[in-house]
Amino acid sequence: MGVDCQFCGTAVSIPESGALLFDLPSLFDRDVAVSSAALSEMKNSKVITYETKTQLQNVLKSLITKKEPEEWIYVLDASAHIFPITLRHLFERLEHPELAEIIHQSDFTSYFQPILDMKSNSIFGYEALLRTSYKDIDPGMLFSFAHRSGLHSMLDQKARRTAVKKKAQYLSEGQKMFINFLPSTIYVPEFCLQHTFQIVKEFNVNPEDLVFEVVESEKITDVPHLKSILDTYQASGMKVALDDVGTGYSTLDMLSLIQPDILKIDRSYVRNCNQDEANQKFLYNVMDRAQTLNIKVLAEGIETMEEWNWLKAHDIDYGQGYFIGKPKPYPQDKLIHP
Structure with missing residues (x-):
C-alpha cells in the first residue's frame, strides 16, 4: 500500500469496504494496525460503516456539508488496519481515483526543454517538465x-x-537537469531530502549536474525554512534556482538572504524586453543585484529573435523558451535559436 510522506502514512488506496471513525484517542495519529485492546477504546467514538465505495462517497458528500472539510477522520479496513485522512482528501481521492492511480503508479514521464548558455550558444542543460500519456490529463490538472x-x-x-x-538515461555528465520541487512538502530538510539523495546515488548522477528549482506558486512565507532547504541541497553538491523572480515572495531584497545559485526571471519581464522600458528597468536591477551576489541569471519564456538578441546583448547568462526549443520527450539535437 502506497503512502504519502506528507502525513507520515496516509494511505493512497481506499478500502473497498470498512468504516469511518471520528473522535478517536490521540493514540491513532498515524497509519497503524489496531489491536483488540485499542478497538475497545473506540466505544465512545462515532462509527459509520460502508459496504461499497459508492456508499462511502454518498456518506462523504453528506458529511462534508456538515463538518469542516479539513477535519481529520480515520478509515478502518476489514483487517483492522486504520489510517488518518482529512474529509476533503478522502473525498477527492474517491471522486478522481484515476488521478490518484496515476500518482501512485508514477504513470508519467519527464520532457526536456533546453536551456542555453547565451554567451557561447551551447546547451547548458534542460528543464524536466512532467507529462502524462493521457491526452485529457495535463500536468496542471x-x-x-x-x-x-x-x-x-x-x-x-x-x-x-x-x-x-x-538525466541518467539521456544527458551526458556536465549537462544540467533543472528539477522543480515544492518546498511545502519538505518539513525537515535533512530527513525529507534523503530520498532524493538516495535516488541520485542509485542512478549514479553527479550531484553538481542537478539544479533544483523552487516552485513559487505556493506563496511561501517561511523564508528561513526555505533557506534551510536550499542550504541542504547545496551542502550535497547540488545547485538551486529561484523560479519566477519578480513575482510572489522572491523580491530582490530577499536574494542576499536566500543565496540561490541561479535566478529564473519570470516570463512576464522577458516578454517584449527589447522595447518595454519597464521590463528593461527591472532586468537591469536584477542583473546588477545578481552580479553583486555572484548569482547567475536565466531568462525564461523567450519567444522572439528580438527578445533573444536584446538579452544576449545585455549579458544574460542563460536563456529558455519556445524560441530556443519546446519541451520534447528526448533531448533535442537541433534547436530553434540562431
Missing part, C-alpha cells in the same frame, strides 16, 4: 488534484525520481 487530495508530497517525490532517472 494532476498537480491541482494532488494539492486537493493531499498527494502533492507523493507526486513531488515521484516526479523528482523520474527526472533524475531521465
Whole structure:
C-alpha cells in the first residue's frame, strides 16, 4: 500500500469496504494496525460503516456539508488496519481515483526543454517538465488534484525520481537537469531530502549536474525554512534556482538572504524586453543585484529573435523558451535559436 510522506502514512488506496471513525484517542495519529485492546477504546467514538465505495462517497458528500472539510477522520479496513485522512482528501481521492492511480503508479514521464548558455550558444542543460500519456490529463490538472487530495508530497517525490532517472538515461555528465520541487512538502530538510539523495546515488548522477528549482506558486512565507532547504541541497553538491523572480515572495531584497545559485526571471519581464522600458528597468536591477551576489541569471519564456538578441546583448547568462526549443520527450539535437 502506497503512502504519502506528507502525513507520515496516509494511505493512497481506499478500502473497498470498512468504516469511518471520528473522535478517536490521540493514540491513532498515524497509519497503524489496531489491536483488540485499542478497538475497545473506540466505544465512545462515532462509527459509520460502508459496504461499497459508492456508499462511502454518498456518506462523504453528506458529511462534508456538515463538518469542516479539513477535519481529520480515520478509515478502518476489514483487517483492522486504520489510517488518518482529512474529509476533503478522502473525498477527492474517491471522486478522481484515476488521478490518484496515476500518482501512485508514477504513470508519467519527464520532457526536456533546453536551456542555453547565451554567451557561447551551447546547451547548458534542460528543464524536466512532467507529462502524462493521457491526452485529457495535463500536468496542471494532476498537480491541482494532488494539492486537493493531499498527494502533492507523493507526486513531488515521484516526479523528482523520474527526472533524475531521465538525466541518467539521456544527458551526458556536465549537462544540467533543472528539477522543480515544492518546498511545502519538505518539513525537515535533512530527513525529507534523503530520498532524493538516495535516488541520485542509485542512478549514479553527479550531484553538481542537478539544479533544483523552487516552485513559487505556493506563496511561501517561511523564508528561513526555505533557506534551510536550499542550504541542504547545496551542502550535497547540488545547485538551486529561484523560479519566477519578480513575482510572489522572491523580491530582490530577499536574494542576499536566500543565496540561490541561479535566478529564473519570470516570463512576464522577458516578454517584449527589447522595447518595454519597464521590463528593461527591472532586468537591469536584477542583473546588477545578481552580479553583486555572484548569482547567475536565466531568462525564461523567450519567444522572439528580438527578445533573444536584446538579452544576449545585455549579458544574460542563460536563456529558455519556445524560441530556443519546446519541451520534447528526448533531448533535442537541433534547436530553434540562431
